[in-house]
Amino acid sequence: MSKTAIDTSVAPVTRPALLAGLAIAVAGAILFSTKAIVAKLLYRYHMDAVTLIAFRMLFSLPVFAGVAIWKMRTEAPLQARDRWRLVGLGLIGYYLSSYLDFLGLQYISVGLERLILFLTPTFVLLLTSAVFKRRIGGAQWGALGLSYCGILLVFVHDLTGGAGSIVTGSLFVLGSALSYAIYLLGTGEMVRRIGSLRLVAYAMCVSSVACIAQFFILRPASLLIQPWPVYGLSLVNGIFCTIFPVFMTMIAVQRIGAATASQAGMIGPVSTLFLGWALLGEPITAIQLAGTALVVAGIYMLSLKK
Numbered sequence: 230m231s232k233t234a235i236d237t238s239v240a241p242v243t244r245p246a247l248l249a250g251l252a253i254a255v256a257g258a259i260l261f262s263t264k265a266i267v268a269k270l271l272y273r274y275h276m277d278a279v280t281l282i283a284f285r286m287l288f289s290l291p292v293f294a295g296v297a298i299w300k301m302r303t304e305a306p307l308q309a310r311d312r313w314r315l316v317g318l319g320l321i322g323y324y325l326s327s328y329l330d331f332l333g334l335q336y337i338s339v340g341l342e343r344l345i346l347f348l349t350p351t352f353v354l355l356l357t358s359a360v361f362k363r364r365i366g367g368a369q370w371g372a373l374g375l376s377y378c379g380i381l382l383v384f385v386h387d388l389t390g391g392a393g394s395i396v397t398g399s400l401f402v403l404g405s406a407l408s409y410a411i412y413l414l415g416t417g418e419m420v421r422r423i424g425s426l427r428l429v430a431y432a433m434c435v436s437s438v439a440c441i442a443q444f445f446i447l448r449p450a451s452l453l454i455q456p457w458p459v460y461g462l463s464l465v466n467g468i469f470c471t472i473f474p475v476f477m478t479m480i481a482v483q484r485i486g487a488a489t490a491s492q493a494g495m496i497g498p499v500s501t502l503f504l505g506w507a508l509l510g511e512p513i514t515a516i517q518l519a520g521t522a523l524v525v526a527g528i529y530m531l532s533l534k535k
Contacts, residue, residue: 250484254493257477262497264470265339266504268331271462278331280452281466283444284459285327286437288467293437296430304427314419315428319435322412327436328443329405336398338511341383343501344524345402350491350531351376352410360414372530379523386516425479433475491532495525 271281307315334342351373358365365373387395420428444452481490498521505511 247485247489250481250490251493253477254481254485254490255496257474257481258494258497259500260469260477261471261474262343262501263504264466265334265342265501266508267462267466267470268334269339269505269509271459271466272335274456274459276455276459278328278335279444279447281463282328282331282440283448284455284463285466285471286440288464289471290434290437290441292468292472293430293433296426297434300427300430304423307423311419311423314415315431316435318412318415318419318428319432320439321408321415323432323436324439326405326409326412328440329401329408333398333401333405336394337402338387339505339509340498340502340511340513340517340521341387341395341399342402343498344380344383344521345399346406346409347495347498347524347528348376348380348403349406349410349413350528352407353413354531356410356414369531372527374527375530376524376527379520379525379527381520382523383517383520386514386520425482429475429479492529495528495532498525 268281271284276284330342330346333345354365354369354373357363384395384399416428478490478494481493485493502513502517502521506513
């Protein structure tokens with residue numbers, strides 16, 4: 230489930246267009262999920278989350294800045310209140326969420342990390358109910374129950390690898406999912422006024438500046454000198470795991486709608502589980518598969534609601 234603001238409107242599509250849109254959505258979800266794999270590989274070079282996320286944004290910032298400049302030149306200026314809101318959304322939705330996510334990946338498996346992040350729609354539902362006093366129906370409670378049972382199953386299973394680190398990492402990633410849910414709630418009305426491409430480009434620029442500034446405040450500039458594999462993996466992280474998924478998700482939403490694209494994105498946790506096994510040597514057990522199936526089933530049930 231790629232992290233980008235989306236518009237929910239879509240025109241009727243033909244079967245070839247639907248299949249093309251689904252393919253783009255699935256590819257985007259897999260690429261975005263690969264971020265966790267790349268982070269684990271980078272941690273083998275004794276990097277920390279501050280340095281890792283700075284390198285990621287250094288490689289992705291030029292593209293998002295280019296889109297932002299293009300939008301500034303071709304569209305009406307933003308109102309002052311929208312500018313400040315975008316700053317806040319960028320800090321919450323992409324800076325804080327990404328930073329907490331990478332912190333958590335230092336302690337937990339990529340499979341558990343992706344499952345926890347996949348709970349973001351459930352946080353949106355719970356926050357919407359709490360803030361806007363909207364009632365949660367019985368089917369939605371059932372979907373929530375399935376999802377959280379799946380997470381609990383995998384969490385308890387992974388505790389055998391070290392309870393303290395698993396709890397710490399899970400809490401970091403849980404904070405990441407919660408902060409991104411807050412971001413999604415904040416973008417609902419704004420994305421209809423300024424468009425998803427403009428909103429994402431501006432928010433990513435804010436996030437990138439915050440991540441890079443954090444690096445220079447907390448770490449010496451000498452850490453910019455890294456082995457060549459670090460630059461290669463960071464380039465993959467910035468281009469293929471950040472820029473491509475963002476734009477691919479937006480293209481998929483425009484072609485097949487947000488609901489269908491979201492359902493296609495459910496391949497994310499499954500792909501991460503198998504990529505972690507293939508590239509990192511993380512084991513796949515029956516309990517992990519059962520937990521993943523419960524989480525995906527719960528999120529699928531939620532996605533069927535209008």
